[in-house]
Amino acid sequence: MEERVQKILSQWGIASRRQAEQMIEAGQVRLNGSVVHLGQKANPETDAIEVDGKLVKPSNRPQSIHLLLNKPAGVVSTCRESRNRPTILGLLPKTLSQGQGIHPVGRLDAESTGALLLTNDGALTFLLTHPRHHVPKTYHVWVQGHPPESVLQTWRQGVDLLGKKTLPAQVQILQRGVEDTLLEIVLTEGRNRQIRRVAELLSYPVIHLHRTAIGPIQLQPKRGSVLPSGHYRYLNDFEIDFLKNRVHLTSVQVPADMKEYRV
Template identity: 45%
Template structure:
């Protein structure tokens, strides 16, 4: 299920043992079944959240090994010079580690703000907000518009829709340029067996 999470809605399932004034994203989808959110969006952010009951799919979309893209439209304060955009693209240090390279481009420029398109292949906590603040351009609005191949499309805040079979199949496929773990393991096994045979031949020749 694709959901447009509005601002002020929790992206987790909520905790029935605690009281909160904020609804959870699961409350937006009045359907039976054990649906849980894939990934997170902080309370002040909005946009695409995927609800599923498929643990394997959730793992594929969130594990760093697969490096799935997530695309955001971000409204920041001020106008970003080229050198600031380059710093964001090449990575900055957060918590002692450099962020992975990101695709950052300008969508439009307003009087005192700039809309950016930001594509990440990693997901640290509040990463976009922290990087933007570090570069001197705090975030005023953040909308996730894509997870891997799944797009927000025409959904409005609070709306949801079922994925098509084609969309599910696309999400289950490895990202372009990233072989599936099964294929990678088999490839490594073949290489290791070949190296072992070569070592045996070398010892016999001696």
């Protein structure tokens, strides 16, 4: 059965779908000796697919890897960067960053910090980033000024953002400074720069944004020390089970072309 080459590479764990597309556009992928063009299909049972001159097969698929990274400021949540900024893969040892197909599940802005999931499981990534799966994410956010309860209630109920109302959010005050306020915000959606844009719209701009948890996966477990900035750890069995159960991997099918899969 023929499938798009980028999908095959993602399914085999060679790269994320976005990475595979970039590799194809860069001429790094060949099909039966010829350079592949984006969208080209292949039969994985009969066709020879090469990446950087190396023949790849389903048996080459690396073991599934699931990591939690504490992203520092100034590091971009992508695997490749055209502007020569540091990327998250640069924080990993070469044994993980090369040849494993590891990629981020979603993104954090370059200036934002905190919890970011990394995996080489393309199907899991697609499902976790699909709008139907509302995985709660917790943020500690310093904003300028002292937003009153009325503003916080507006934020909780949802704010019109580019013609679409945001989903209800949990927003509470953790600390007040002289000229700023620390908020804890829990979202179940992840629209582009959502917290920063809503805060700006409400006239209390973000000073710093730090993600502390993704569901029960925390940078600082209740009985452990905080994961240092720039460091990573492997997810434990409970955390992996949470992710897989959350998206019901056994019952939800990934669309054939995975058009919405973007990391």
